[in-house]
Amino acid sequence: MGLAEEYGRERVFNTPLTEQGIVGFGIGMTAQGKTAIAEIQFADYIFPAFDQIVNEAAKYRYRSGGQHKAGGLTIRSPCMGVGHGALYHSQSVEQFFMPAAGLKVVIPRSPIQAKGLLLASIRDPNPVIFLEPKVLYRSSVEHVPVDDYTLPLSSAEVLQPGKDITLLSWGAPLYSCVEAINMLRSPPTGIQEHVPKDARQAQVELIDLRTILPWDRETVAKSVAKTGRCVIVHEAPVTAGAGAEIAAHLQKSCFLNLEAPVARVGGLDTPFPHVHETWYKPGPIQIMDALVRTLTY
Structure with a gap:
C-alpha cells in the first residue's frame, strides 16, 4: 500500500x-x-x-x-x-x-x-x-524486521532435526506437515491402533525447500542419506509434480542409503475442485499416513 x-x-x-x-x-x-x-x-x-x-x-x-x-x-x-x-x-x-x-x-x-x-x-x-x-496472507503472523535483509536462494532450511525420516515440503503445506508430526507423536482417538509405537517415537527431520528451481540438492540428499526415508509433500498433483524430480534425484544419489521408497503426497490428478478442497489438498492425516507407511516399510 x-x-x-x-x-x-x-x-x-x-x-x-x-x-x-x-x-x-x-x-x-x-x-x-x-x-x-x-x-x-x-x-x-x-x-x-x-x-x-x-x-x-x-x-x-x-x-x-x-x-x-x-x-x-x-x-x-x-x-x-x-x-x-x-x-x-x-x-x-x-x-x-x-x-x-x-x-x-x-x-x-x-x-x-x-x-x-x-x-x-x-x-x-x-x-x-x-x-x-x-x-x-491472513493466517501467518510474524514480526518482520523493518531493516533491509535477504535470505539465500537455492538454500533449503532444516526446520526440525531428526534421524529417522525426512519430511520435505514448501509453502503452505509445511503447516500441515507440522500438524502431521504432532499427530504422529500423539495419534487421535480412533486411529491410535493404526500407528505403531515405534513410528510414534520416530524423530522426523522437517525441511523447507524454499527455492524450487534450482533446488538445494545437497541439503536434501544429506538428510535422506542420514535418515534413509523421505516423504515429499506439495499441493500440486502428484503426477509430474516437483516431487517427482526430487524423488528421482534421491533415488540416484541415496540409493544405497534408502530403507523405503521415497513417498509423495500431493493433490489429486483432477482440476482443483469447487468443493471438498480439504480432501484434495494434502492434509495432516494424509501426511501422517505416508510417514507411518514409510517408517514401517
Missing part, C-alpha cells in the same frame, strides 16, 4: 489485464538494465505469459551469448489453495517451470521468509518467479 504515492506513478502503475503483455513489458525493461517487478494476479493465469517467461526471459542471456539479460525481472504471483478459490484460483504451478533453465522459482512459508527471499529474488541476476501462498 502507498507505493505509488511514495515512488510515483511512473514507477508503480496498473497495466491492462494481459499476462503476456505484463511479462513482455517487464522483459523489455530489464533488457535495458532496469529492475522490474511484474505481478500476475493469480498463478493460475500465468500460462498466457508462459511463452514470454520460458522462451524469452529464461533464454535471453543464453541466446545473446551473455550480451543481454532479463535478470532484473521478478514475477510475483499468489498460488495454492485458500479454501474457496476453486479451479481457477487455487493451483500450484511450480512444476511447470522445472525444465526451464535460466529461471529461479521461489515459494516462501511466512512473512519473514517472504521479505528476505523477495529482496534476494529482486537482486538476483536471474529472472525469478516468486510464488506466494495466498492462504498465508
